[in-house]
Amino acid sequence: MQIVKQCGIALFLALLSLPVFAHPHSFISLQTEPVVENDQLIALQMRWKMDEITSADLLYDAGDAKPGDEVWKKLAAEVMANVLGQNYFTEVWHNGQKVKFLNRPTAYGLAREGHQAVLTFTLPLAAPQPVAGQTFTFSTFDPTYYVDMSYQHDQDVTLPAPLKTRCNVKVQTPTPGEDTLMFAQSLDKEDAPPEDMDLGKQFAQTVALSCQ
Numbered sequence: 001m002q003i004v005k006q007c008g009i010a011l012f013l014a015l016l017s018l019p020v021f022a023h024p025h026s027f028i029s030l031q032t033e034p035v036v037e038n039d040q041l042i043a044l045q046m047r048w049k050m051d052e053i054t055s056a057d058l059l060y061d062a063g064d065a066k067p068g069d070e071v072w073k074k075l076a077a078e079v080m081a082n083v084l085g086q087n088y089f090t091e092v093w094h095n096g097q098k099v100k101f102l103n104r105p106t107a108y109g110l111a112r113e114g115h116q117a118v119l120t121f122t123l124p125l126a127a128p129q130p131v132a133g134q135t136f137t138f139s140t141f142d143p144t145y146y147v148d149m150s151y152q153h154d155q156d157v158t159l160p161a162p163l164k165t166r167c168n169v170k171v172q173t174p175t176p177g178e179d180t181l182m183f184a185q186s187l188d189k190e191d192a193p194p195e196d197m198d199l200g201k202q203f204a205q206t207v208a209l210s211c212q
Contacts, residue, residue, distance in 0.1 A: 023144075023145045023146055023185075023199070024142075024145055024146055024147055024148035025146055025147070026050070026051065026053070026054045026146065026147040026148070027050075027051040027054070027147070027148045027150075028048045028049065028050050028051070028054070028147055028148070028149045028150075029048070029049040029150070029151075029152050029156070030046070030047070030048060030049075030140055030149055030150060030151050030156060031046070031047040031049075031151070031156045031157070031158070032044055032045065032046050032047070032138075032140070032151075032156070032157050032158075032207065033045045033157070033158045033159070033160060034159065034160060034163065034209060035122065035160065036131060036160055036162050036163055037128070038128075039130065039131060039132060039162075040128035040129060040130050040131065041125065041128065041129040041130075041131050041136065042124065042125055042128050042129075043106065043122050043123055043124045043125060044090070044092070044122070044123045044138065045120075045122050045123075046088075046090075046120065046121055046122070046123055046140070047118060047119075047120050048118065048119045048120075048149070049113065049116055049117075049118045050116055050117045050118070050119070051116065052115045052116055054117070055115065055116045055117035058075055058079070058110070058117045059112055059115070059116075059117055061075060062075060062110075062112065067111060072109070072110055072111065075110050076108055076109050076110035076119070079110060079119055080105065080108050080119070080121065083119075083121075084103070084104070084105075086142075086143075087101065088101060088105075088123050088140075089140050089141060089142060089149060090123060090138060090139065090140045091138060091139050092125070092136060092137070092138040093136065093137045093138070094129055094134065094135075094136050094137075095134075099125055099126075099129065099136075100125070100126040100127070101123060101124065101125060101126055102124040102125070102126050104124075105121040105122050105123060105124065106122045106124050107120075107121065107122045108120065108121035108122070109121070131163070131167065131209075131211045132211060132212070133211065133212065134210075134211055135208060135209065135210045135211070136208075136209045137206050137207065137208050137209070138206070138207050138209070139201070139204040139205060139206050139207070140204070141200040141201055141203065141204035141205075142200045143198055143199070143200045143201060144199060144200055145199040145200035145202075145203055146200075147200075148203070149204075150173075150205055151171050151205055151207075154170075154171045156171075157169045157171055157207050163211065166211055166212045167209060167210060167211035167212070168209075168210055169207060169208065169209050169210075170207070170208045170210075171205055171206075171207050172205060172206045172207075172208065173205050174202065174203065174204070174205070174206075176202050176203055183199075
């Protein structure tokens with residue numbers, strides 16, 4: 001499918017075969033925690049929990065493998081390669097500038113949680129960013145909106161101990177216009193929105209991290 005190539009998360013999308021209409025077709029629940037060292041933001045610790053349909057083939061391939069078995073490492077590497085192909089599906093902004101990431105996560109893994117697959121990884125920033133008196137924003141989204149990537153609760157963004165008394169986080173959920181909603185609902189599984197439309201970004205939640 002062309003949409004698979006455009007989305008770049010082919011392993012996830014190839015799992016879906018239901019004749020459903022309207023984007024999105026796959027759902028990932030997000031959890032994120034900033035990683036701080038020497039009063040500098042150095043990474044984001046991310047946890048992506050896939051819906052049961054998206055998880056099905058991954059868990060089938062894993063079979064009865066126990067945590068740490070080679071099959072989990074192989075599947076995790078395949079999924080992570082697709083995530084890296086889309087620059088972690090994440091943007092971080094500071095002072096109006098997009099923050100760059102390293103090309104490889106410092107750690108990653110795949111696991112089973114009931115009937116769902118969970119991907120965890122550490123997204124490292126290319127350069128440490130001082131947090132004192134600073135505000136950062138970050139979003140995680142599929143540009144095509146084929147995959148809905150969202151925080152289910154405000155508590156899904158947490159602060160590490162060094163930041164709890166001096167920083168706060170807020171999850172902001174956009175309200176796309178009626179035309180945008182109708183367009184997304186009109187797309188079936190084979191359709192891809194125009195690249196310059198950046199459909200997924202219009203539905204993407206934004207997390208604001210503000211520190212004293």
